[in-house]
């Protein structure tokens with residue numbers, strides 16, 4: 001007689017526990033990591049075997065049978081399972097959330113079966129490009145390469161800090177080639193937006209069909225096929241991908257590169273798991289034994305600090321390729337310009353002159369404004385009313401081409417009112433976004449060929465690529481864009497970069513505001529003067545005395561870091577303290593307040609001064625959900641697991657109180 005087999009199954013749902021099922025005698029018990037089809041309420045769902053045991057947990061609960069085993073072998077390796085467990089525990093979320101984020105959507109389809117033919121021919125491997133030799137490294141790059149190899153003897157993680165255009169990518173290419181030659185696999189992470197043909201062509205030219213590209217813009221079938229091949233084949237491979245590529249299976253993984261490691265888009269904000277791909281990559285390195293290289297011109301304070309304390313190895317590249325100088329920075333005082341009436345719309349006279357000069361010399365120009373749409377809001381000149389979204393606590397952004405107001409949080413739209421809906425007064429447009437900038441550029445430089453790159457102009461699959469390609473071919477003279485134009489792009493003829501308004505970068509209510517502003521300004525500046533002669537950068541601001549501009553003018557990344565570090569220590573922020581935010585949401589504002597106070601009181605007792613007051617976020621309502629926040633800042637050397645367990649208990653308690661019914665409490669570990 002058979003003993004009954006029970007399995008715990010992970011389902012891609014935001015539930016706390018795994019689900020227990022019985023494996024009927026007619027089915028051979030599937031190993032951990034295998035996909036199974038199970039009944040769930042009145043439907044079915046695809047789950048992953050998490051654990052096997054021979055006794056049902058509680059005999060009182062009725063346990064149902066699994067329906068079917070979907071694959072001939074586990075689709076998850078042991079390493080992946082360990083990584084999932086680490087994520088669920090570290091980010092305080094159900095492992096089902098990790099599953100939903102980690103697998104291609106097709107894996108949740110019960111009709112899909114992973115077959116185990118390695119040789120199945122696919123489109124993936126039919127690169128036609130001829131393989132070229134990699135470029136020889138310069139003396140400085142050769143030294144950096146050797147220092148990185150050396151640092152890996154004592155450190156799993158090494159930070160490569162190299163100024164923009166110093167050839168970091170060339171150094172990566174050499175490191176990758178070393179590993180592939182030894183038969184290993186390499187994972188190369190980049191921020192989603194930097195995944196252009198500029199980068200992939202460069203890699204493909206050297207690595208040919210050893211390269212695989214994995215990101216959200218390829219079809220799901222293709223993502224699944226890459227996943228399948230990675231699960232099966234142990235050939236030398238280079239996977240280049242956005243953050244979700246950390247979830248791919250690997251055999252022989254020996255190197256993980258995290259390029260632009262400072263990028264906040266490595267952090268997934270919504271939905272859970274709210275993970276940071278850099279952190280996950282480092283854990284993946286630990287689990288697989290792979291070395292990790294973090295690369296950037298502008299390190300995050302956290303990584304730079306880890307290099308300073310010796311936790312990471314640290315290597316620098318201080319010169320641009322071919323000894324080119326870093327761009328020259330001019331700060332323009334907008335207050336003075338307006339006072340003297342030396343402005344045309346949002347362009348100062350010196351900037352207009354400079355753009356003319358560059359255009360006359362057939363150079364290209366990038367104009368940066370980190371706000372899309374025509375203008376951030378419209379206001380009544382008589383009563384001061386500002387149209388707001390009905391569901392979110394934000395003003396509606398003006399979009400002129402669409403002739404409507406749009407909420408950038410939920411997409412709600414309404415027509416632009418010609419008179420004030422409250423008092424009938426005259427409405428006036430305030431501020432400017434990329435769309436308005438484009439209009440002003442057409443008025444100022446009617447001969448120039450202009451393109452705009454922002455969320456609105458890159459909605460379709462190939463838009464982004466098309467804009468970059470035409471700019472690279474110099475079919476466009478002036479490129480206007482949001483932060484999309486700051487990411488790792490290389491254009492030969494860009495001589496001038498202008499930041500139309502640096503002020504709102506600096507006024508964010510966040511302890512990372514200065515760090516981010518510096519990174520963004522330094523990165524966007526780095527697009528200027530990458531070949532030939534020194535680039536020029538104009539930054540317009542109402543606050544030219546802000547200390548950040550001094551650091552920017554001297555490209556003083558180190559000075560910036562030191563000053564930030566002092567502030568972080570003084571005000572108990574990372575890297576000296578670890579932060580966990582609790583985001584509380586409810587559609588009923590009163591219940592939200594009750595729950596927040598209850599939770600806050602309990603946490604204050606348990607954690608003392610490590611708990612902040614209840615924070616009212618600058619946007620208090622999104623899509624009908626009211627929001628409050630409580631932050632915890634815990635000493636870096638404290639027992640975090642203990643703190644998280646305690647926190648989890650208090651969250652559960654509050655969630656179970658009748659007066660808090662309907663509350664959502666979402667932990668965000670290491671929020672960004």
Ligand code: ADP
Nearest residue numbers: 135136137138163164165166167168169170321
């Ligand atoms: P980074 O990644 O540091 O911004 P890149 O690797 O993109 O810098 O290098 C900037 C430019 O200089 C690229 O066009 C690159 O091809 C070129 N370059 C850098 N190093 C070399 C080298 N050793 N040989 C030839 N070209 C190089």
Ligand code: ZN
Nearest residue numbers: 389392407410
């Ligand atoms: Zn809205």
